[in-house]
Amino acid sequence: MKMKYFLLLIAFIVVGVRPTFAGPLFDKFRETQQQYLTDFGNQYLQEVGEHVFYPFGGPDVTYPLLMFPNFEVLTLMGLEPAKPVETYPVALDNSALSNLSSLYKRSFFITDQMASGLRNVVALILKQLENLDASDITVQAIEGRSNAVEIKFIYKEKPRTIRYYKAGLDNKQIEKNLDLLKTLKPFDVVLFKAASYLPHQRKFSTFRSFMLENAKTFVQDSTGIPYKYLKDHFKLDLHGQYLKPYKFPGGFEQVNFRKYSEELNNKKLNIRFGYGGGFVPTNILIATRKKDVAL
Numbered sequence: 001m002k003m004k005y006f007l008l009l010i011a012f013i014v015v016g017v018r019p020t021f022a023g024p025l026f027d028k029f030r031e032t033q034q035q036y037l038t039d040f041g042n043q044y045l046q047e048v049g050e051h052v053f054y055p056f057g058g059p060d061v062t063y064p065l066l067m068f069p070n071f072e073v074l075t076l077m078g079l080e081p082a083k084p085v086e087t088y089p090v091a092l093d094n095s096a097l098s099n100l101s102s103l104y105k106r107s108f109f110i111t112d113q114m115a116s117g118l119r120n121v122v123a124l125i126l127k128q129l130e131n132l133d134a135s136d137i138t139v140q141a142i143e144g145r146s147n148a149v150e151i152k153f154i155y156k157e158k159p160r161t162i163r164y165y166k167a168g169l170d171n172k173q174i175e176k177n178l179d180l181l182k183t184l185k186p187f188d189v190v191l192f193k194a195a196s197y198l199p200h201q202r203k204f205s206t207f208r209s210f211m212l213e214n215a216k217t218f219v220q221d222s223t224g225i226p227y228k229y230l231k232d233h234f235k236l237d238l239h240g241q242y243l244k245p246y247k248f249p250g251g252f253e254q255v256n257f258r259k260y261s262e263e264l265n266n267k268k269l270n271i272r273f274g275y276g277g278g279f280v281p282t283n284i285l286i287a288t289r290k291k292d293v294a295l
C-alpha cells in the first residue's frame, strides 16, 4: 500500500472510531453549572429530607447529587436497562459517552438517543459519580427484580445509596410497579426534570395521582406535575420564569402558570435545568405540601 493511502487509513481509523469525549464538556459543566446547582440547593433545599425520588430520571445522578444537600438515598426510574458492572476502571462505549455529553451540554439525557444504543445505565452512573469525586463505590443487583441495581458510595464524606429500577410508569405498566412504589412512600422530595411532559398526560394519571397523594415536596421544571394540580394543596416557590413549553409536540401550555410567573416577575436563572436550550427561560418550581393536606 502506498504511504499516502496508509496514512489516510490510519487517520480514518483514529478519527472514525474516536468516541465523543465528555471530558471538556464536563470541565465546562464543573466550572459553571456545578456551582450554580450546589448554591441553589444550599439556599433553597436545605429543608427537604434524605430520600430523593426521581421518576423519569434515567441515569441522571448528577443533578440530584448536586442539588440536595441532605440526600442519603436516591431512587431513580426509567425505561433503560441496568445490570451491575465492574466499578473500576469505568469504561464507557461510544453510545454511553455521547449520552453523557448530552447531560453536560444540554442538562438532560435524551430518551431516543438512549434507546438507540445504550445497553446499560450503570457505567454511565458510575462515570458521573467518578466525575463528582465519589469514592468507595460498590454495585450489586437488587434481588427479586431484573434491571434493578443498588450503588453505594461515599460523597462529601457521607455514605449514600442510589437504587435504579427499570420501571414503566404509564397506566398500562404501573400496575406491576405499584407495590414497589408503595414501599418507597412517603416521598421526602420528588424531582422532575426533562420528564417529556409525561405527568401532564392522561396515560400517566395513576402515577400522577399517586405522587400527589404521597409526596411532601416536588422540585421540578414545567415537564413535571402541572401547576393546576399543585396550586391549591402545595405552597409554591418558583425560581426563574415560566414562559411556555419548549418545542414539544402536543402543546402542554400552562396559561395560569404563566400568569403566576409573570406576576412574580422573577429574574432569569443561570442554571440549566431541562428543556429550553437557552431559548426558553429555566424554571424550577419548589412545591411544598401544605400542613393541613394529609399524606
Ligand SMILES: C[S@@+](CC[C@H](N)C(=O)[O-])C[C@H]1O[C@@H](n2cnc3c(N)ncnc32)[C@H](O)[C@@H]1O
Pocket (backbone or CB within 6 Å): 056, 057, 058, 059, 060, 077, 078, 079, 080, 103, 107, 108, 109, 110, 111, 167, 168, 169, 170, 192, 193, 194, 195, 196, 198
Ligand atoms: C428525556 S429523558 C430525561 C432523563 C432525566 N430526567 C434527565 O433530565 O436527564 C426521559 C426519561 O423518561 C423515561 N420514560 C419515558 N417513558 C416512560 C414510561 N412510560 N415510564 C417510565 N419512564 C419513562 C425515559 O426512559 C427516560 O429515562
